[in-house]
Amino acid sequence: MAKIHKIMCCCGSGLGSSLMVQMNIEKALKNLGIGGVEVDHTSLSEISVRSADLFVVGKDIAPRIKDYPRVVVLNKIMSMKELTEKLEQAFAIEGDEIHIAR
C-alpha cells in the first residue's frame, strides 16, 4: 500500500468525538487541496487494521492501536492547526510506516 485512499477516525463508542475529528479531517484535506480520500469514523470495538490506510486518533486511544502501521495521534483532539500539520506530514511520507505522535 502506498497512497492514502481511506482515513479512519476512532473513539470509544464511535459516535461523538471520532465524528468531530472526521469532519475536521475533511475540512483540513480540502484546505490542503488533497482530494479523493474517503474519511469515516468507528468505535474501538469495530476498528481493524484493514479498514483504512491511515488511522487518526486522540492520544488516549493511541495505546489501543499501537501495532497499526499508519497512525496519526492527536494531542489536542480538536486543534485544526495540529491536525493540518500532521496530515500534511503523513501525506508527504512515501513508505508504508507512518507514526506521527509529537
Added chain:
Amino acid sequence: MLDFILNILATPAMLVGLLAMVGLILQKKPVEDVIKGTIKTIVGFLVLSAGAGVIQTESLNAFGELFNWTFNMTGTVPNNEAIVAMALTKFGLDTSYIMVIGLILNIVLARFSKMHYIFLTGHHSLYMACMLAVLLGPLGGLSGFTLWLAGGCLLAFISAFSPWFLHSSMEKIVETDELGFGHFGGFGYWVAAQCGKLFKGGKSTEDLDFPQRLTFLRDTTVSIGITMVVFFLVVTAVAVGKGILKQDPSQFANLAELMGAGDTKTHWAVWAIKRGLNFAGAVYIILSGVRLIVGELVPAFKGIAEKLVPGAVPAIDCPVVFPYAPNAVLIGFLVSFLGGVVGLIVLIALNNAGLGLALILPGVVPHFFCGASAGVFGNAEGGIKGCVLGAFVHGLIITFLPALCMPVFDALDKGSTFSDADFSWMALLFGNLAKVVKGVPLLIICVVVFLLPMVLSGFKNGQENK
C-alpha cells in the same frame, strides 16, 4: 399523494431519512452523497429498532424476571442505548420531531443568548429528545405539535445550558475558550469540579505513573460484556441456590431456556454468560444504528449552525478532554465505579428499610465515560485529591439520581434507565413538574425556560459577549 407524504412524515425512520436528505442538499453535497446519506440514515433507524428487540427478548426481560424472583426487588441496569432503543419503538416519531426542533432552537439560543454553544453530540441529543418525549407526552398530557415544541424548547435549553455551566472548568482543561463540553452528564462534572475546588492547586494526576492497561475497557463491547456477564452470573447463581430450577417453569415468561423447558439442557452458568453477552451484542447493534443516523445529521447541523451563528462554540462529546489527562480518566473511572458500588449498597439498605427504591446496578459504561470525565474535571480544579473526591461523588450521583427518577418513567420498561446526570436532573425536575402541570400551561413553562436565557442576556449576539 397526500397520504404518501403524511405517511412519510409519520414514519420515524422515513422522517429522519428525509431530514438527513434536506441537510445534505443544504450542504450542496453531490447527488450520490445525498442518496448514500439518506439511505444510511433510514437503515440506521431500522438497525436501532432491531437492536431494541434483541436487548429485550434475549437479555433484559429475563434479567428483570430473574432479579425480581431472586431478591424481590427491581434491578435496573442504567444504559442509555438500551432504554432509548426500547423507548423509540413507542416514541420514535415524537423523538424525531423534538430532536429537529431542539437542534433548530439550539441555534437560536446560541445566536441570541450568552450561552453560545452548539451541541454537537448528536447521540445525546437523540437520547434527550427521546426522554423528553416520554416525560412530556404520557406524563404531561401533551401530544402532536405542542409536545414537539415543548420538547424542542427543553432540548435546546439543556443543549446550550450544560456546556455553559461547565465552561470555566472546561477552559482550564483545554486552555481555550473555543471548545465547549457537550455531554449530558454535565451536572456530575460540575459537582466534580466543585469538589476539586476544595483542594486548589494540588498535585496533578498526570504527575503520577499510572498503568494504562485498563484503557481496554473503553471498548464498549468488552466493558458491557464483562459487566453484564458478572450481573447475570451473580443473580443466576443466587437464584439457583434458592432453588429456582425446582420451581414450576410455567410461572416464568422469559426463563424457559434456563428452566430447561426445551429438549436440550443448558447449564445455568452457560445460560447466564450467553444472556450477558447478548446484552453487549444488542448494544453493539444499537450503536451501529445510532452511528448511521448521527453521522449524517450532525455534519449538516454543524454546517448550518456555523453559517447562522458566527462565533458559535462547538460543544463536543466527552472524550475530547481525555487526551489532556489520561491518568485522571482511569482514576476517575475506578473511583466513580467504587462510588456506584457504595451507592448500590446504600440503596439496598434503604430498600430493606422499606423505601422501595429501584436498585441501580453500577454499569461500566456510564462510570467509564462519565466517571472519567468527572475525574478530568476534578483534576483540573484540584489535582489528585480533586479527581478522587469528584469522581467518587459523581459515582454516588449517577446511582442515586436514576433511582429517584424511576417513578417518572412509568411509561417505559423497568429493566434499564438513563444513566448520565443531566438526564436525571432534567427528568426529576420536568418529570415531576409534568405530573402536576399538564397541557398548555406545561408548554408555556417549557417555552419560558427556552426564552429566559435570551431575555437575561438582553438578546445580544453571542459573539459580542465573548
